[in-house]
Amino acid sequence: MRSMLAVAVLGLFCGFVPGAHAQDAPSADQVQAWVAQLGHEDFAKRAEAEEKLLQAGPAAEAALEKAALSDDIETKQRAGRLLGKLKTEPLLAKMTESAAKAQSLEADFEMKMSMMGMQTGGAGHFKGKGDSSKFIMDMTMQVMGQEMKMNMVNDGTTVWIETTMPGGQGKMVQKMSGEMMKKLGGQQGGSPMDQVQQMRKTYDFTEVSEDKLGERAVYVLKGKIKANAADEAAKRAEEVGGAQAAAMARAQMQGMDSATIYIDKEDLLVRKLNVLDAQGAAVMEMDMKNMKINVELKEDEFKYTPPEGATVMDVEEMLRKAKEGGGAAPAPDGGF
Numbered sequence: 001m002r003s004m005l006a007v008a009v010l011g012l013f014c015g016f017v018p019g020a021h022a023q024d025a026p027s028a029d030q031v032q033a034w035v036a037q038l039g040h041e042d043f044a045k046r047a048e049a050e051e052k053l054l055q056a057g058p059a060a061e062a063a064l065e066k067a068a069l070s071d072d073i074e075t076k077q078r079a080g081r082l083l084g085k086l087k088t089e090p091l092l093a094k095m096t097e098s099a100a101k102a103q104s105l106e107a108d109f110e111m112k113m114s115m116m117g118m119q120t121g122g123a124g125h126f127k128g129k130g131d132s133s134k135f136i137m138d139m140t141m142q143v144m145g146q147e148m149k150m151n152m153v154n155d156g157t158t159v160w161i162e163t164t165m166p167g168g169q170g171k172m173v174q175k176m177s178g179e180m181m182k183k184l185g186g187q188q189g190g191s192p193m194d195q196v197q198q199m200r201k202t203y204d205f206t207e208v209s210e211d212k213l214g215e216r217a218v219y220v221l222k223g224k225i226k227a228n229a230a231d232e233a234a235k236r237a238e239e240v241g242g243a244q245a246a247a248m249a250r251a252q253m254q255g256m257d258s259a260t261i262y263i264d265k266e267d268l269l270v271r272k273l274n275v276l277d278a279q280g281a282a283v284m285e286m287d288m289k290n291m292k293i294n295v296e297l298k299e300d301e302f303k304y305t306p307p308e309g310a311t312v313m314d315v316e317e318m319l320r321k322a323k324e325g326g327g328a329a330p331a332p333d334g335g336f
Helices: 002-011 028-037 043-067 073-099 178-185 193-202 229-254 315-325
Strands: 104-115 118-129 135-143 146-154 158-164 171-177 203-213 216-225 258-264 270-276 282-293 311-314
Touching: 028 043, 043 073, 073 193, 073 203, 073 216, 158 178, 171 178, 171 315, 178 229, 178 315, 193 203, 193 229, 193 258, 203 258, 216 270, 229 315, 311 315
Parallel strands: 171 311
Antiparallel strands: 104 118, 104 282, 118 135, 135 146, 146 158, 158 171, 203 216, 216 258, 258 270, 270 282
């Protein structure tokens, strides 16, 4: 559970998704053929048509507006969603371009989370390289009425998660490879570029507006979780922890329904995130403050040695045994 909390928080700071490749505008006949395919009985055909129309961009807008009035429910719903995505995709592409320029990131954060029926909250500080190779994160969490301090370090090879037990009664250290961290979190780790990737992988954003976050001017993006998000999270979980981990990951993702992200209008980086369940209750709330881009980093900041007397657990070994024996294993957090 401790590693799940750390990974979930990390996901908000953390993969680069290139914008759509430039291509010739499709003909009107091509657009009409794709629109007609939105109501196809084959799911793969419907998904293919959506992707083609999204790539077509403004050239498909007029046809989609007509399709959004269709008597066919499938066509109507997909056309409406695509019209919304045509408005949000340009902003997501600009976010990618802006994040790619960040060589490093530093920020304070505050969060609240509901994970598998447990309410948690806390605050901390994050600092990391823009290429996702190294990062440090310190946070203090409130778990079941007890304060728990966690320090997380990626030294470029190994990810260390140090937890100070409630009441200061000893320390426990979990370790895993950077590759395993990618599998557990479904993201690269440590880079502001990863925010765009993770959001695009998990949600279909169809609404964009402008607002204020305190004194900061922001864009507000709203979206619904993708239909395959739970399947993708379960697949990653099963690879590292077996069937039981997959079931836990699926249940966690199925508890999510919609997300709202607040993007700074100047640097186009995420400043706030809200995730809700189908009933409108908060699953996660995260605020990022005092954000600094391209800060100076020193290599010794990312060095870590377990404190003397601490219990050290190898997460990868634990997951391997759980998978082989069919026992319980920490489920990856696929949503953030």
